Amino acid sequence: MTYHPIDKLCVVIPMKSPQRAKQRLANRLSDSGREKLALSLFDNTLAFFQQHFPMLDVLVVSESLDVLNLAQSYQTNTLFDDGAKGLNGALDFACDWVTKSGYDSQLIVPSDIAVLDPEEINLLIHAAQKAQVVIAVAKDGGTNALLTSPPDAIDFEYGKNSAAAHKHHARSKQLICRSVHFTNLALDIDHSEDLEAAVLRQPERFKNWCSCFSSAVKEHHYA
Structure with a gap:
């Protein structure tokens, strides 16, 4: 059987409150720095799909x-979820x-992919x-994109080793x-090494975050 999800x-782009985003970068970026990074990545994701x-x-x-x-400024559909049931609950909604x-069909793409590639x-x-x-596997075994036909083909189980969990549900x-x-879709920005990798891939775009990152590291070191 052949499927045509493009029809x-x-x-679907889930996005938590920027104030709560990127907590694993807390020792590298300030609260405002993490918030700005999360919003920058989200804005880039919206612009990517609008353009390509x-x-x-x-x-x-x-x-x-x-x-x-912000999403509505890109003419997207929007849905408010209070976050009480976490990411999986928001995706069920x-x-x-x-x-x-x-x-x-439904394609779930996280809001924090460092470099989005139209070919991928x-x-x-x-x-x-x-x-x-179809599961696009993240660098750590997570799920960085999930395309399902029909949209509710499987249960969502985002978290540690979610790629294996989603594959198990499908089977x-x-x-x-x-x-x-x-290569690119596997890199979301969760940890400091992810930000460093993003700087290497797109230095012009991420150079400001590199300088913020360096300053934060120095402040943390001498605190």
Whole structure:
């Protein structure tokens, strides 16, 4: 059987409140620095899909009204979730909206991918033509993109080793599943080494964060 998710595909971007984002960088960036980094990555994600995939509808789910207002400036759909049930709960809520809105497929993309590559997204969508579940594996075994046809094909289990968990869910339902490994899509910014890797890949874009990072490291060292 061949699947064509591009026909009615919705991109879902979950985004927590910027004030709570990037906690694992707390010893490297200030509170305001982490907030600005999270918003910068999110804004870049919105701009990426608007520029390279204008034919795809986008849904942003967040507990932050500021985040939803920013998303609306890119003409995306928005959904408020209070965050009480965490990321998986927010994605269940979003998936219900996507399904009821008549989409055949759903592509979940995190808001903090350092470098988004149109070719990788195209390859991901192409892989879904012959699979009901496609998992873009993160550098740490997590899930950095998840394309499901139908949107609720599997349960969401984001967290440690989520790529393996999502693959298990797909196989338990006898669904065709593919795991893909992409250089750029594997890199989300969670830790200091991720930020360092992003600086190496796109120095012009991330050089300001590099200087903030260096200053924060010095302040932490001499504190």
